[in-house]
Amino acid sequence: MIAFLGQGRMGAPMARRLTDAGHKVTTWRRGTGISPAAAVDGADLVITMLSDPAAVREVLTAALPGLRPGATVVEMSTIGPEAVRELRALLPASVALVDAPVLGSVGPAADGTLTVLAGGDVSGCREVLSVFGTVRALGPLGAGAAMKLAVMNAIVPAQVLLAETLAYGEAHGVDRDVLLGVLAGTPLGALAARLAVPAAETRYSLTHAAKDLELGAWEGATVAGAARARLQEARAAGLGERDLTAIAEHARGGRASSRAVPLNLATVPPTNGMYSHAVRAGDTLYVSGVAAFDRDGKIVGEGSMAAQSEHVFQVIGRILADQGAGFGDIAFMRTYLTDMDARAEYGAVRRRYITGTPPASTTVEVSRLFMPGLLLEVDLVVALPAPRPVTPGGR
Known part of the structure; x- marks a missing residue:
């Protein structure tokens, strides 16, 4: 028996293909009343x-009580190797685990023409996965997840670039159909044709495209970082549930808006829902207080200022990298310590990350922070590089 958890745009047609292929399938989605544990039993x-x-x-945490020994979990979402x-x-x-995200959207999911990017031992599930399309076994566990993000770091920014290309052409009097015709003769022709008429039906949502680039963030990814910022802005403008091709409509509005764009990253511990990791307003990034807790809300390095400081600066580094910035771009840093006598331990860690001219900063002692056991919290204001304005007729 197969349990299929998730019946969204991609999950529903994929589960139907399994049923049509003669497999006994139990499906689960939120709000149906059945628990994940019951669904996988x-x-x-x-x-x-x-x-x-x-x-x-x-x-999967909720499903744990129902997972039987010897079962295999095939994770097909886009979540990244970490x-x-x-x-x-x-x-x-x-319980065995295989990571097998897919390339393709709703149409290929229904037709069985997806590309399955598999990591781990697929010997026990390859026949089932082939129902969805072509299976590519890529190596050890995590290889499929890494490959998916690598591919999306090329495909998604290319579509953002083409959206801005069409907007540039319109702003400079270039005939849209002629431009599309010229692009059709280039390697980007197929993507340009897709953006020519934004899809009425959501096949790959703009929100999911932004999420994929957030997961694939790495220091030095300037092109992907710029595309990610454009998608985050479009998401904040209310286009999140539209198909990614709606980015062409958003790009026609001209240069990036200076409105506040909340950023919540999959690469750092989640918030409690009462704040965002950071907010970008134009060329300025405001980073909420970063403290040493993990994805489950538990304190990292309890009792150690050095360990908590190390965790805090690692998280800050991921947030900065997501926006194409580094520690040298920090304009202002404010640090709250529960014990000023431990500032030397904090300072030793800080000096390893901030190696150039230091930013403006304030360090204060407080009686306690929002979670007992936390020893410090750091918030930031970061100056991000502004895009160069395009001068009509110029170079």
Whole structure:
């Protein structure tokens, strides 16, 4: 028996293909009344196709009591290799794990023409996965998740670039159809044709495209970082549930808006829902207080100022990298310490990360922070590079 967890745009047609192929399938989606544990009870194969790492972690945690020894979990969402490693630690050793995200959208999911990017031992599930399309076994656990993000770091920014290309042409009197015709003769022709008429039906949502680039963030990814910022802005403007091709409509509005764009990253511990990790307003990034807790809300390095400081600066580094920035771009840093006598330990860690001219900063002692056991919290104001304005007729 196969349990399929997730019945969204991709999950529903994929589950139908399994049923049509003669497999006995139990499906689960939020709000149906059945628990994930009940849905996976007795299943030999458990497939997850959910929105993001947090959703996968939540659902599989709830499913743990129903997972039988010897079962295999095939994680087909786009969550990245780090989240795959966390799932391996979450699942019992008696339960196998394969990561197998897919390339393709709703149409290929229904037609069985997806490309399945598999990491881990697929020998026991390859036949089932082939129902969805072509299976590419890529190596050890996590290889599929890494490959998916690598591919999306090329495909998604290319579509943002083409959206801005069409907007540039319109602003400079270039005939849109002629421009599309010229692009059709280039390697970007197929993507340009897709953007020519934004899809009425959402096949790959703008929100999911932004999420994929957030997961794939890495220091030095300037092109992907710029595309990510444009998508985050479009999402904040209310286009999140539209198809990614709606980015062409958004780009026609000209240069990026200076409105506040909330940023919540999959690469750092989640917030409690009362604040965002950061907010970008034009060329300025405001980073909420960063403290030393993990994805489960537990304190990291309890009792150690050095350990908590190290964790805080690692998280700050991920937030900065997500926006194409580094520690040298910090304009202002404010640090709250519960014990000023431990500032030397904090300072030693800080000096390893901030190596150039230091930013403006304030360090204050407070009696306590929002969670007992936290020893410090750091918030930031970061100056981001502004895009160069395009001068009509100029170079």
